[in-house]
Amino acid sequence: MTEAGAPAVRRCALNSEENILAEQEFMPAVRAMVGREYGRVYAWDVVNAPMIRQWCEVMGVDNPLYTDADYAASSEHGGIVAPPAMLQAWCLEGLHMNNYAPGSTDENPYEVLKLLEANGYASVVAVNSELSFARYLKLGEKLYYTTRLDAVGEEKTTGLGTGFFVTLIMSFFSEKPEGDEPVGQLLFRVFKFRPANPVKAVEQGEAAAAIPKIKRSKPGISDDNRFFWEGCDKGQLLIQRCTACSTLRHPPAPVCSSCHSFDWDSQVASGKATLYSFVVMHYPEVPPFDYPNPIGLIELEEGVRLVAGLVGVKRDELAIGQALQVEFHTFDDELTLPMFRPVAE
Known part of the structure; x- marks a missing residue:
């Protein structure tokens, strides 16, 4: 190594040490939060049979202890009990974020995550969740939960x-x-981190290195679904149709689930639809998508459902059952996808 290069190496090492020290200045505040318990969050409703029935229907659970009053009355419980896995569901805020029941705390149990974000640890990934139960819940019980910041690791x-x-x-x-x-109890653990390969800033006066554009992943195309993607390229939303019994199906499959025929063609959908359900993705942010990223479960006018992106709408404007219309967007000059935009009733 030349003498001219040595000072630069020493400066880099010194700067690295200074950065580490600066990063750790916020840790006493983080450690001071460990052990803090945040106030109660109440359930909107008491444990009740309609919610239990709906949850069992959605989850595909058919245990008569949860839905059959006569059977449950003859059991050791003396009546209907709630599925233990419903524990967290009783105290959720509902469709709208932070819409907690009256009397609930307004404290933010995730303030430690905000502090870590403010100091450069902006990315997050869920690590594990462990739900434990002390006993079955019976109809009429009113629940609440408290939150404790249990640990922040090294x-x-x-x-x-x-x-x-x-x-x-x-x-x-x-x-x-x-x-x-x-x-019962719910343990929830996340990892707040700085990405392993962040884009590094260049020294002043140097040109920024060209960053390759990340493209959308291409779908897996087979003989069963090729027609769908070719239709998208032409601006058509094609739905697979069994030629034996006329049943429509999506996603495409080699055989009809109704009559088991292997013969099929396709039908051009009108593109009119309603929003059956949706999620809004916030984290982790994965390029090249824009965030928040609304994704809908779309029910077409023809009766089949498909998952697609939603455009032209904000999170607080989304509503189950609202009318939608398909439109086709081309990404990276090579991938055309059906997207859905809300329309006036």
């Missing part, structure tokens, strides 16, 4: 990047005149 370097494992524990209680009773 800084770790993983394949994703460098950051901290953060563990929160939600403890669920049933309100009782003689004293509230613990009924």
Whole structure:
């Protein structure tokens, strides 16, 4: 190594040490939060049979202890009980974010995550979730939970990047005149990190290196679904149709689920649809998508459903059942996708 190069190496090492020290200045504030318990979040409703029935229907659970009053009455429980896995569902805020039941705390149990984000650990990935139960819940019980910041681990370097494992524990209680009773617990752990390969800033005066544009992943195309993608290229939304019994199906498949025929053709859909359900993706942000990223479960006028992106709408404007119309968007000059835009009723 030349003498001219040596000082630069020493400066880099010094700057690295200074950065590490600066990064750790915020950790006392983080550590001070560990062990803090945040106030109650109440359930909107008492444990009730309609919600249990709907949950069982959605999850495909047919245990008569949960839905058959006569059968449950003859059991050791003496009546209908709630599926243990429903524990978290009782205290959720509902369709609208942070719409908690009256009396719930307005404290933010995730403030430690905000502090980590402010100090450069902006990415997040869920690590694990563990739900435990003390007993079955019976009809009429009113629940609430409290949240404790259980632990913030030492800084770790993983394949994703460098950051901290953060563990929160939600403890669920049933309100009782003689004293509230613990009924279960949810452990939730996330990893807040700096990505392993961030885009590095160049020194002042140097030209920024060209960053390759990340393209959308191409779909897997087979003999069963090639017609669908060729239709998109032509601006047509094609739905597979069984020629034996005329049943429409999506996603495309080699055989009809109704009559088991292998013969099929396709039908051009009108493109008119309604929003059956939706999610809005926030994290982790994966290029090249824009965030927040609304994705809908679309029910076509013809009766079949498909998953597609939603355009021209904000999160608080999305509503189950709203009318939609297909439009085709081309990405990277090579991939055409059906997207859906809300339309006036």
